[in-house]
Amino acid sequence: MFRRSIVRAAVVCLTAVAAAVPFVAAQAQGFPAKPVKLVIAFPAGGPTDITMRQLADNASKILGQPVIVDNKPGAGGTLPAQSLQTSAPDGYTVAQIPLGVFRLGYTTKLNWDPIKDISYVINVTGYAFGLVVPADSPFKTWADFVAYAKANPGKLTYGSTGNLTSPHLTMETLAQRAGIQLQHVPYKGSADLMLATVSGQLMAAADSTGFAPQVEA
Incomplete structure (x- = not known):
């Protein structure tokens, strides 16, 4: 359905799982005594969601308690980090933290610090990004x-998984270097982005492995 990526960006986006500070519950006797909630930054069905759900399933088997997934897409993947600020620091709420969280302070006034106010538990994965176009594209x-x-100028549309995400910033950097002006359309996640590209609403999409099923089809 998609032609293979015509650009493969040399950018890796790291994803971590974190908890509210202080993260002391893991050291408490009898933890966990109830289900743990894992907040994911992107919609169900995308590459991040699939990876995080596998992590949740494996953790459930080890912990002996369900790890319940809660998808909070939007705002460039920063909503889970913000939700930690109102969560009890008891270890029962953990969240996926993409790189966009560390850019948030440059565009939004925050009353919390993504370094000091979040306890990072594990670095989970990274992504290589690419640009894809529909199979019938003239490109x-x-x-x-x-x-x-x-x-x-300004008429070539491309989508990404949100404003200030790594795919968005990479495309804008490439556009600046090439001396071109593109029209960016942000989406909440890979599933919506790929649907828009397949249906012809977009001329191209910048994403991570979310485009793999369409490229291989």
């Missing part, structure tokens, strides 16, 4: 993409 190479954008 066969990056040169085709750039040529169209130069001839049609």
